[in-house]
Amino acid sequence: xxxxxxxxxxxxxxxxxxxxxKSTFGFQDIEIPEIKDGEVLLKSIYVSVDPGMRGFMDxxxxxxxxxxxxxxxxxxxxxxxxxxxxxxxxxxxxDIVYGRLDWKKVQAFxxxxxxxxxxxxxxxxxxxxxxxVTGLAAYFGLIKIGxxxxxxxxxxxxxxGSVGSVVVQVAKLKGCKVIGIAGSEEKIDxxxxxxxxxxxxxxxxxxxxxxxxxxxxxxxxxxxxxxxxGEIADAVLEILNKNxxxxxxxxxxxxxxxxPPKGPRPxxxxxxxxxxxEGFVVFDFKDQFDEAKKELAEWxxxxxxxxxxxVIEGFENxxxxxIGLFSGDNIGKQVVKVSEVEK
Amino acid sequence: xxxxxxxxxxxxxxxxxxxxxKSTFGFQDIEIPEIKDGEVLLKSIYVSVDPGMRGFMDxxxxxxxxxxxxxxxxxxxxxxxxxxxxxxxxxxxxDIVYGRLDWKKVQAFxxxxxxxxxxxxxxxxxxxxxxxVTGLAAYFGLIKIGxxxxxxxxxxxxxxGSVGSVVVQVAKLKGCKVIGIAGSEEKIDxxxxxxxxxxxxxxxxxxxxxxxxxxxxxxxxxxxxxxxxGEIADAVLEILNKNxxxxxxxxxxxxxxxxPPKGPRPxxxxxxxxxxxEGFVVFDFKDQFDEAKKELAEWxxxxxxxxxxxVIEGFENxxxxxIGLFSGDNIGKQVVKVSEVEK
Numbered sequence: 210x211x212x213x214x215x216x217x218x219x220x221x222x223x224x225x226x227x228x229x230x231k232s233t234f235g236f237q238d239i240e241i242p243e244i245k246d247g248e249v250l251l252k253s254i255y256v257s258v259d260p261g262m263r264g265f266m267d268x269x270x271x272x273x274x275x276x277x278x279x280x281x282x283x284x285x286x287x288x289x290x291x292x293x294x295x296x297x298x299x300x301x302x303x304d305i306v307y308g309r310l311d312w313k314k315v316q317a318f319x320x321x322x323x324x325x326x327x328x329x330x331x332x333x334x335x336x337x338x339x340x341x342v343t344g345l346a347a348y349f350g351l352i353k354i355g356x357x358x359x360x361x362x363x364x365x366x367x368x369x370g371s372v373g374s375v376v377v378q379v380a381k382l383k384g385c386k387v388i389g390i391a392g393s394e395e396k397i398d399x400x401x402x403x404x405x406x407x408x409x410x411x412x413x414x415x416x417x418x419x420x421x422x423x424x425x426x427x428x429x430x431x432x433x434x435x436x437x438x439g440e441i442a443d444a445v446l447e448i449l450n451k452n453x454x455x456x457x458x459x460x461x462x463x464x465x466x467x468x469p470p471k472g473p474r475p476x477x478x479x480x481x482x483x484x485x486x487e488g489f490v491v492f493d494f495k496d497q498f499d500e501a502k503k504e505l506a507e508w509x510x511x512x513x514x515x516x517x518x519x520v521i522e523g524f525e526n527x528x529x530x531x532i533g534l535f536s537g538d539n540i541g542k543q544v545v546k547v548s549e550v551e552k
Numbered sequence: 553x554x555x556x557x558x559x560x561x562x563x564x565x566x567x568x569x570x571x572x573x574k575s576t577f578g579f580q581d582i583e584i585p586e587i588k589d590g591e592v593l594l595k596s597i598y599v600s601v602d603p604g605m606r607g608f609m610d611x612x613x614x615x616x617x618x619x620x621x622x623x624x625x626x627x628x629x630x631x632x633x634x635x636x637x638x639x640x641x642x643x644x645x646x647d648i649v650y651g652r653l654d655w656k657k658v659q660a661f662x663x664x665x666x667x668x669x670x671x672x673x674x675x676x677x678x679x680x681x682x683x684x685v686t687g688l689a690a691y692f693g694l695i696k697i698g699x700x701x702x703x704x705x706x707x708x709x710x711x712x713g714s715v716g717s718v719v720v721q722v723a724k725l726k727g728c729k730v731i732g733i734a735g736s737e738e739k740i741d742x743x744x745x746x747x748x749x750x751x752x753x754x755x756x757x758x759x760x761x762x763x764x765x766x767x768x769x770x771x772x773x774x775x776x777x778x779x780x781x782g783e784i785a786d787a788v789l790e791i792l793n794k795n796x797x798x799x800x801x802x803x804x805x806x807x808x809x810x811x812p813p814k815g816p817r818p819x820x821x822x823x824x825x826x827x828x829x830e831g832f833v834v835f836d837f838k839d840q841f842d843e844a845k846k847e848l849a850e851w852x853x854x855x856x857x858x859x860x861x862x863v864i865e866g867f868e869n870x871x872x873x874x875i876g877l878f879s880g881d882n883i884g885k886q887v888v889k890v891s892e893v894e895k
């Protein structure tokens with residue numbers, strides 16, 4: 210593997226109003242950087258595009274995790290890359306790594322911000338989905354916080370999403386009855402027929418969510434994995450069982466809300482049901498990542514855990530792949546393949 | 553001890569509008585009943601009056617636990633009584649028992665609805681307070697759900713109440729920094745000077761609760777024992793620490809609300825803080841009551857756990873003791889002593 214000779218980056222050219230378009234992005238030719246001690250030179254392989262990145266394009270303060278894009282500075286996202294050159298003992302030339310990388314063909318990066326990806330476990334692009342933060346969030350949120358028991362009823366909102374689609378499958382593997390909530394007939398079909406859950410509810414076609422949930426869950430709800438928040442969560446609370454658990458994982462319905470929206474206070478229901486509502490971020494379980502990745506990979510390799518990946522090829526197509534997230538009802542993880550792994 | 557010769561009961565004469573008055577209650581002379589197999593004859597000793605009983609006087613359906621008073625039927629409340637005669641092998645003549653008894657001087661009662669009170673542990677009236685459901689709710693809610701660690705900051709709303717005043721003391725015994733929230737200067741004084749907590753905040757004198765809490769809790773809040781709900785709970789969420797725990801125990805601010813009031817949805821904060829909000833009722837821990845009573849009694853007998861009890865004497869004064877709850881800022885448990893224990 211030779212050191213690349215040309216380089217390019219994609220910057221935030223201007224802050225979008227509403228849905229981003231091509232003018233949001235700018236391409237710039239840049240140098241191949243020299244690396245310092247403790248750094249590696251990386252060649253991007255797979256770049257993830259996620260709806261959540263839209264929020265980082267707005268003006269304003271950094272969020273808690275320092276995610277904010279600046280004008281004329283490169284955009285970054287979760288990426289899989291290959292080490293071209295290393296000045297850190299943790300990584301060797303040829304290693305596959307995962308990190309929050311700039312949208313650059315080639316870049317210098319501090320070793321401490323990277324994780325090794327094991328190509329033996331599963332295809333390396335899964336580091337952006339089922340073996341990455343979304344799959345791990347599903348795994349730990351469901352198992353460690355939801356604690357589903359065999360025979361219990363698990364309801365998942367945003368069930369066809371990157372987290373939800375793993376949650377519903379792991380819940381089935383744990384012997385639960387699984388009800389998914391999603392927003393299109395295509396997703397309902399995917400959940401019921403491809404992922405094999407017990408019942409999927411299209412909330413856009415359902416006037417009375419509480420009633421629909423009651424019909425789908427005659428034994429009540431034991432675990433609610435809440436990816437969405439809002440009124441769906443209110444409806445679930447009504448038929449939550451004694452000792453029910455609500456796993457709070459991302460709140461799409463509240464996206465871009467500076468102040469939390471108002472809704473019925475849940476405290477009274479929590480007392481009545483002796484129930485628990487618990488939030489988490491996946492990094493709370495960092496010390497258990499390796500173990501979880503092994504189990505997820507095993508399920509994946511034995512066809513017990515399915516996922517959909519849409520791959521667009523070419524560095525130049527990263528912006529359109531991102532823009533495409535906001536039109537239509539894509540199912541599955543959108544990634545851009547920027548280059549090939551080299552031996 | 554001889555079988556009593558006369559008997560009397562207090563019934564709900566009419567449903568009150570707002571605060572009850574004397575016309576709410578009616579006195580009736582009744583017979584001394586004969587008991588059947590599986591029953592005991594009880595002589596009331598201590599009768600508890602609680603603000604929560606006001607809700608049972610309104611028209612409407614039973615709540616989940618079957619608490620509702622009917623016109624011309626005896627009122628009931630948590631009481632301590634002595635067994636005068638027994639046709640059940642679990643109880644003997646002279647035993648002290650606890651139960652939700654009618655306001656009658658003497659009554660027949662099914663043995664299965666009663667718990668034995670151990671007069672060796674502590675004064676028997678404590679079965680209505682620190683060794684009863686309020687003390688046990690404080691104990692289990694704090695220890696089993698709040699799980700306070702030495703050095704952590706614990707905030708308690710309704711801190712001078714029957715549950716709160718036990719919570720703050722047990723939290724101090726567990727080595728925590730304890731901040732109490734209450735609604736009068738007398739209560740603030742009681743909390744800071746009698747119960748020795750670190751700081752008490754009078755929410756009625758405080759415009760900006762979040763600011764006041766921030767000042768009182770420079771290290772943030774690890775456990776919030778929430779007896780009140782409403783805006784105080786919103787303010788706490790703002791400065792809850794990573795992995796914070798909110799124990800939801802009764803919601804006075806939402807009392808008499810048929811539909812839960814609206815407020816800022818907590819889910820987003822729960823994710824940001826990886827925090828847990830959990831409701832409970834004391835009976836979730838029924839199999840651990842004896843153990844907890846022993847520990848609470850030991851603390852009480854060693855002056856580590858204080859409580860205030862206001863005793864009014866005489867069966868005829870039960871209504872005025874109840875009416876008195878709604879005027880002024882009484883601190884401590886209000887009980888009525890109806891008769892003496894007999895050897």
